[in-house]
Amino acid sequence: MPATSPISRCDPQAVIIRHGSDPHALVQILRELQAELGWLPREALTRVATALGLTLAEVEGVAGFYRFLHLRPVGRYRVLFSDNITDRMLGSEALLQALCRQLGVVPGAIVGDDPLVSVDRCSCTGLCDQGPALLVNHHQVVTRLDATRVAQMAELIRTRVPVPAWPAEWSLVEDRIERADVLLASPPAQGAALAAAIARGPQGLLVEIERSGLRGRGGAGFGTGRKWALCRKAAGTGRVVVCNADEGEPGTFKDRVLLSRHADAVFEGMTLAAFAIGARTGFVYLRGEYRFLLEQLEAVLQQRRAAGLLGSSICGVAGFDFDIVIHLGAGAYVCGEESSLLESLEGKRGNPRVRPPYPTESGYLGQPTIVNNVETFCAVTAITLRGAAWWAAIGTAQSSGTRIHSVSGDCARPGLYEYPFGTSIRRILEDCGAADTQAVQVGGPSGVCVAVNEFDRSIAFEDVPSAGAFMVFDRQRDMFEVARSFTHFFAHESCGFCTPCRVGTALLVRRMDKLAAGHGSPHDLDALFEIDRLLRGSSHCGLGATAGNPLRETFNRFRPAYERRLRSLHLIPGFDLDAEVSIARQVTGRDDPAAHLEQQG
Amino acid sequence: MSSADAADVFHLDGHDVPFTTGETVLAATSRAGRYIPHLCWHPDFAPHGSCRVCTVRVGARLVPACTLPAATGLVVESDTAELRHLRLRLLQLLFVEGNHFCPSCEKSGDCQLQATAYAVDMTGPHFEEFYPARPVDASHPDILLDLNRCILCSLCVRASREVDGKSVFALGGHGIDTHLLIDSPSGRLVDTDFAPTDRAASICPVGVILPKRRGFAVPIGERRFDQQPISAAEEGDP
Amino acid sequence: MNPSASLKLPDGRRRLRLATTSLAGCFGCHMSFLDIDERLLMLIERVDFDRSPFTDFKKIGHCDIGLVEGGLCSVENVQVLREFRAHCRTLVAVGACAINGGLPAQRNHLDLGQILAEVYRERPGLAPGSAVPDDPELPLLLNRVHPIHEVVQVDYFLPGCPPSADAIWSFLNDLMDGRTPHLGHGLIRYD
Structure with missing residues (x-):
């Protein structure tokens, strides 16, 4: 502990009271306390536990779950480099090393009780179209990093310039809309869809959404109308609408732009859902990396309340009461899974729930709950206004409407591209100015890898489904390294609940790193695929089940990238054998031939 | 087990296992004196579903028996080469x-x-x-x-x-x-x-x-x- | 070298050649091997012992079966293990230490440099000027103890601390008769 306890710098009680001493607000309380304290000292956890009627271990367990909450001191400047493969392709690693060199720190290392700065990596920050990017103090982003920016940043940190006083243009986040279709081109007038819905009535709205054929944009593609109908029918009092804005799938950033530009349409979609299912409570689960959007989103909510579009008797309809609270995530990809998200909303560790029951029967605090993606709510608003038939006429028979793609990687014009479903991958590549492309990772690491001979396939639930990411790799890229990066991502984000994912993702990383280190043999490929089968067959949730996808997808298409890393037909140790003699050599001062070991026997 | 309940059975590796409403496959199996390997499950506590050792096959799906609700006529495979x-x-x-x-x-x-x-x-x-x-x-x-x-x-x-x-x-x-x-x-x-x-x-x-x-x-x-x-x-x- | 292929059993089957060694182990597995007692007589009708503490052969020849007791805690352990792998068609990890490092691996959370310094330099009662031995004849220790399957391909594991004589006998009979070894309840033990 430092001489002056950091807790003297803030009053946990004020934060706790601001959240009504509600244990379900635990993640929010911890986040806000940390924003003031820099980290979460045990003393602070104890006070929170006492005030909320929780045990210290429970609070510690929740805090320890989230990557952005710290139980030990971190730097007063906490710099996290976005570590998506697209950031790496833009040179993020060299910039990270340069910053560390200039500040005299080691990536990931924390030295002392109150270090000035710590530098580490984090999962994709959703700024792939303007990377390399980083996150400072879990609040402010810096985009379009280059050597100059990094050098200036090192100086600002050394001279202790507060982050809000850093050059404003560094934090500029552009909304790059490169191709707009029905959702991005013409956001509907505020309240217009609500008026249309009220005219139809809740049942009429539900029918309209079902008839539109709209399927959830989060990845699973469940029928939105069907989900709402299940929730509406479910037994129990109270209904909850949740907007999943935990856009954590690396390479995806469409929700960031939708929330930044079309927040009104998103909130209106949520309000429409509330009208259809009879909900009074709404949440936006905003990923912690998008903290910078919070104030503007709160302003939109406030404006909608003032306009009678949120609150009680919405649009003057007696009994139509609904409001929205924004909940900030704290760095946990798994919370994008709807049941983990609900656990997190309830102030717990974000472990996926056992299903059944499904959220539509028993969701937030046991109430029937719908969880929909940001883009889904935008589509709901458009459909309500323009009709199911109009929407169903766009796209394909099984995939109605449009899909917004977050395009990044090796292309001239990264950004958002909205197309009707059924658009070919080739068309998207042409439009974004991709040349000499060897592969596209569609839907993020858990999605599919598409190679040149498949570019005429189209984006649709029935062909190549997509959760929204579209990462382009040209022929210079090593697809093994792409897969290795994604494998690290899954291990980093595993919640640790179930055996196969907790241990299996760690083993996948070891074997991929072993291949990368030049210690690979066919035994390792066998082991990798065996672990993949284990993950697919026995994981508790989709994270574990898809953690082997990058391996399988790239191996099937880019097998030589793996084969050229095999050094022997015989087993090679997974650790550096000669390095295992390093301590004994050092202690004895020996360096004779018998003091060394060959990696291969 | 009364005759009225006799219809409530599922099939585990070819054996009929009786169950009561709300029971999981593992709970009913254990009560019937049969064995599906498990670690995080205990008869006195609600299922947790984390160790995955009790994973069984139901049709095309692999699911943990401890959280799988028993249902009449359900065909459950457990003692197979794949699952072992x-x-x-x-x-x-x-x-x-x-x-x-x-x-x-x-x-x-x-x-x-x-x-x-x-x-x-x-x-x-x-x-x-x-x-x-x-x-x-x-x-x-x-x-x-x-x-x-x-x-x-x-x-x-x-x-x-x-x-x-x-x-x-x-x-x-x-x-x-x-x-x-x-x-x-x-x-x-x-x-x-x-x-x-x-x-x-x-x-x-x-x-x-x-x-x-x-x-x-x-x-x-x-x-x-x-x-x-x-x-x-x-x-x-x- | 005595090519075992030329030696036939009365029923026409080939005599097998067997080597054993103890790496970072306590020889307890070898003692348990000897505990098969009078069954040793049946065994030597079917196998010839190659390099083994039982024969005191210094070099290993081509063998059918290699039984390895103990894990890897030194450079020499790795070298012996590699010789065994190179010379044995079937390599067996015998006992807890070969299989998961066992007792020696319980030093793995400690820093080897600190252990050596404490034992050879800082312990009370040492002669002045005591140092960590640096004779090139002495095998250097590995930073951490490893089970043998992390360094060479292992064909079978025979667990136990030690595996009982019955387990060893059952296992060897399966191998000699061409069956995949299966221990079953009572013989499969980790303690």
């Missing part, structure tokens, strides 16, 4: 993740992890050892806590919370760093109100929570799962 192999690998994951040195563990012979590994013919770890650095907490006068052996089944968490009303334990961290937490300011067991008579003190399926000053009361070779395989042993605490 899956369980073997899951157990090997649990073994390499921790530090499981059976010869020096007082729980050896009474340990469910070990006995379940025997049941699936696990002879070696298959994967590489992690050898994690994990603490031993010997602070409590009557109980030794050796986290090297923890498999994160959370039975102690549930027992302490639900039966003892103490919540002495919780899970912390995430991913491969998930670990057991002790609810005290010092993080040590001595500073909790944990007692050897607590339900949580006797529920650990492995050798994490052990009474002090008791060693080799029953010789190695004559212990619970030395006498008979776990598939034939009574359900419940060692």
Whole structure:
């Protein structure tokens, strides 16, 4: 502990009271306390536990779950480099090393009780179209990093310039809309869809959404109308609408732009859902990396309340009461899974729930709950206004409407591209100015890898489904390294609940790193695929089940990238054998031939 | 079982297993005296679904039997080559993740992890050892806590919370760093109100929570799962 | 070298050649092997012992079966293990230490440099000027102890600390008769 306890710098009680001493607000309380304290000292956890009627271990367990909450001191400047493969392709690693060199720190290392700065990596920050990017103090982003920016940043940190006083243009986040279709081109007038819905009535709205054929944009593609109908029918009092804005799938950033530009349409979609299912409570689960959007989103909510579009008797309809609270995530990809998200909303560790029951029967605090993606709510608003038939006429028979793609990687014009479903991958590549492309990772690491001979396939639930990411790799890229990066991502984000994912993702990383280190043999490929089968067959949730996808997808298409890393037909140790003699050599001062070991026997 | 209930059966590896409304496949199987390997499930507690050792096949799906609601006519496969192999690998994951040195563990012979590994013919770890650095907490006068052996089944968490009303334990961290937490300011067991008579003190399926000053009361070779395989042993605490 | 292929059993089957070694182990597995007692006589009708503490052969020849007790804690352990792998068609990890490091691996959470310093330099009662031995004849220790399957391909694991004589006998009979070894309840033990 430092001489002056950091807790003297803030009053946990004020934060706790601001959240009504509600244990379900635990993640929010911890986040806000940390924003003031820099980290979460045990003393602070104890006070929170006492005030909320929780045990210290429970609070510690929740805090320890989230990557952005710290139980030990971190730097007063906490710099996290976005570590998506697209950031790496833009040179993020060299910039990270340069910053560390200039500040005299080691990536990931924390030295002392109150270090000035710590530098580490984090999962994709959703700024792939303007990377390399980083996150400072879990609040402010810096985009379009280059050597100059990094050098200036090192100086600002050394001279202790507060982050809000850093050059404003560094934090500029552009909304790059490169191709707009029905959702991005013409956001509907505020309240217009609500008026249309009220005219139809809740049942009429539900029918309209079902008839539109709209399927959830989060990845699973469940029928939105069907989900709402299940929730509406479910037994129990109270209904909850949740907007999943935990856009954590690396390479995806469409929700960031939708929330930044079309927040009104998103909130209106949520309000429409509330009208259809009879909900009074709404949440936006905003990923912690998008903290910078919070104030503007709160302003939109406030404006909608003032306009009678949120609150009680919405649009003057007696009994139509609904409001929205924004909940900030704290760095946990798994919370994008709807049941983990609900656990997190309830102030717990974000472990996926056992299903059944499904959220539509028993969701937030046991109430029937719908969880929909940001883009889904935008589509709901458009459909309500323009009709199911109009929407169903766009796209394909099984995939109605449009899909917004977050395009990044090796292309001239990264950004958002909205197309009707059924658009070919080739068309998207042409439009974004991709040349000499060897592969596209569609839907993020858990999605599919598409190679040149498949570019005429189209984006649709029935062909190549997509959760929204579209990462382009040209022929210079090593697809093994792409897969290795994604494998690290899954291990980093595993919640640790179930055996196969907790241990299996760690083993996948070891074997991929072993291949990368030049210690690979066919035994390792066998082991990798065996672990993949284990993950697919026995994981508790989709994270574990898809953690082997990058391996399988790239191996099937880019097998030589793996084969050229095999050094022997015989087993090679997974650790550096000669390095295992390093301590004994050092202690004895020996360096004779018998003091060394060959990696291969 | 009355004749009215007789229709309520599902099929496990060709055997009819009766169940009552709301029961899971594993609970009903266990009550019927049949065995599906499991670690984080205990008849006295709500299912957790985390160890995945009880994974069974229902049609095209692999699902844990502990959370699978029993349903009339359900066809469940458990004792198949595919599932025996899956369980073997899951157990090997649990073994390499921790530090499981059976010869020096007082729980050896009474340990469910070990006995379940025997049941699936696990002879070696298959994967590489992690050898994690994990603490031993010997602070409590009557109980030794050796986290090297923890498999994160959370039975102690549930027992302490639900039966003892103490919540002495919780899970912390995430991913491969998930670990057991002790609810005290010092993080040590001595500073909790944990007692050897607590339900949580006797529920650990492995050798994490052990009474002090008791060693080799029953010789190695004559212990619970030395006498008979776990598939034939009574359900419940060692 | 005595090519074992030329030696036939009365029933026409080939005599097998067997080598054993103890790496970072306590020889307990070898003692348990000897505990098969009078069955040793049946065994030597079917196998010839190659390099083994039982024969004191210094070099290993081509063998059918290699039984390895103990894990890897030194450079020499790795070298012996590699020789065994290179010379044995079937390599067996015998006992807890070969299989998961066993007792020696319980030093793995400690720093080897600190252990050596404490033992050879800082312990009370050492002669002045005591140092960590640096004779090139002495095998250097590895930073961490490893089970043998992390360094060479292992064909079978025979667990136990030690495996009982019955387990060893059952296992060897399976191998000699061409069956995949299966221990079953009572013989499969980790303690």
